[in-house]
Amino acid sequence: MDYVKAFIVGGLICVIGQILLDNTKLTPAHILVSFLTAGVVLGGLGLYTPIVEFGGAGATVPISGFGYALSQGAIEGAGTKGLLGAFTGGIEAAGGGIAAVILFGYVVALVFNPKTKD
Amino acid sequence: MEKLNKKEYEKYVEGKIPKPTYVKNIIMAFLVGGFICTLGQFILNYLLSLGLNESSAASFTSIALVFLGSLLTGLGIYDKIGKIGGAGASVPITGFANSIVSPAMEFKREGFIFGVASKMFTIAGPVLVYGIGGSVIVGLLTLLFKGR
Numbered sequence: 241m242d243y244v245k246a247f248i249v250g251g252l253i254c255v256i257g258q259i260l261l262d263n264t265k266l267t268p269a270h271i272l273v274s275f276l277t278a279g280v281v282l283g284g285l286g287l288y289t290p291i292v293e294f295g296g297a298g299a300t301v302p303i304s305g306f307g308y309a310l311s312q313g314a315i316e317g318a319g320t321k322g323l324l325g326a327f328t329g330g331i332e333a334a335g336g337g338i339a340a341v342i343l344f345g346y347v348v349a350l351v352f353n354p355k356t357k358d
Numbered sequence: 359m360e361k362l363n364k365k366e367y368e369k370y371v372e373g374k375i376p377k378p379t380y381v382k383n384i385i386m387a388f389l390v391g392g393f394i395c396t397l398g399q400f401i402l403n404y405l406l407s408l409g410l411n412e413s414s415a416a417s418f419t420s421i422a423l424v425f426l427g428s429l430l431t432g433l434g435i436y437d438k439i440g441k442i443g444g445a446g447a448s449v450p451i452t453g454f455a456n457s458i459v460s461p462a463m464e465f466k467r468e469g470f471i472f473g474v475a476s477k478m479f480t481i482a483g484p485v486l487v488y489g490i491g492g493s494v495i496v497g498l499l500t501l502l503f504k505g506r
Contacts, residue, residue, distance in 0.1 A: 242403060243396050250395025250450070251388035257445030258387035262380055268448040269481045272457060275449060276485050280492035284499065297398035300416060301423060302391070302449045303485070309416070310489050314497030319504070326501055330493025336417035337424060337451065341458055341482065344428040349462030349474050352432030 242296055249295025253302045272303050279307025284315070310334045383444050390443025394450040398423055420451055427452030431459040457481040 257271045266274070279302075282288040288308045292299040299305050310330040317329020331338070362370065401422050405415035427450075430436040436456045440447040447453050458478050465477040479486075 242399050246399035247392035247396045250398075251392030251446070254387045254391025254443075254446040254449045255384050257391075257449040258383050261445050262383055268445070268453070269457065269484075271445060271448065272454060272481060273484045273488055277488045277492060280489060280496060284492075284496035295395075297402050297419065298392070298395040300402075300419070301395045301398035301451055303451060303454050304449075306420070306451060306454070307489055307492070309420075310493035311496040314493040315500045318497040318500040323501060326497025327494055329497055330490055333413070333417075334420075334489070334493075337420035338486070340421040340424040341428075341455055342478070344425050345455060345458035345462060345478050345482075346474065348428040348432040348459050349466065349478065350470075352434075352459075352463060353466070354460075354463045355434035355437070 245294060246296050246298035246301075249291065249298030250301055251298075253299070253304060275302065275304045276307040279304030280311045281307075283308035283311030306334060306337060309337075386442055387444045387446035390439065390446030391449060392446070394423075394446070394452055398450075423451050424455045427455030428459050431456045432463070454482070454485065 253275075257275065260266050260271060261268065279288060282291075282304070288299070288304070288311075292305070292308065300308070310333060313333025314326055314330040317325025317327075317332065319325070321328070398419055402415055402419045405418050406412070410418065427436060430439070430452070436447065436452070437460075440453070440456065448456070458481070461477040461480045462474045465473040467473060468477075
């Protein structure tokens with residue numbers, strides 16, 4: 241059942257992105273940044289938590305889930321460590337993903353060359 | 359060929375433009391996005407079954423998907439998935455990895471500092487600015503409204 245929910249929730253979040261792509265002048269880069277920001281804002285307001293509780297990875301794997309993790313980390317940090325936590329909490333929570341993206345991204349870019357467009 | 363006036367020409371062009379395949383795009387985005395999230399759920403469940411706590415398992419899932427997204431981009435496979443899945447491929451975190459690796463590979467000839475390392479952040483830069491900046495604002499607002 242987890243898997244079905246993840247599929248549906250994740251699929252629907254991507255469909256929202258696709259509708260925006262096809263009907264506006266937004267590029268995939270705009271979509272990434274706006275979905276991430278939406279995740280931070282919805283997370284901050286506590287509105288993304290129910291989506292995560294229902295959809296699991298369907299809500300956390302899309303980039304909005306990354307924004308959600310950042311905002312939840314900041315809220316938690318602010319609760320436990322006060323002002324310092326408000327600054328460090330977000331990066332702490334999302335640090336694994338950020339570090340991975342930097343290392344793997346760099347290494348892969350060194351090892352591989354772009355494929356010719358076909 | 360007889361001369362067409364402007365209106366006729368516009369009509370002619372309109373007939374030639376391929377109709378955007380909205381419905382098909384939406385279905386493919388749903389399927390590809392759904393599949394990637396299901397894969398994420400599978401990794402997450404596996405890590406939880408190993409006894410990891412929820413936040414560690416979630417972090418490792420992101421790391422694993424970022425690794426997959428980067429590698430598939432390097433191999434030229436992710437671009438093909440992107441052509442089929444559209445937003446279904448670009449919205450998940452694997453698409454975020456793709457948005458980092460693609461420009462980094464593309465600009466390798468400009469060197470390792472201003473080529474690879476700098477162009478990596480063409481899209482990741484804004485993502486981190488709004489993500490991290492936003493999270494600090496959320497943290498500060500939490501302090502403000504909930505007290506210490």
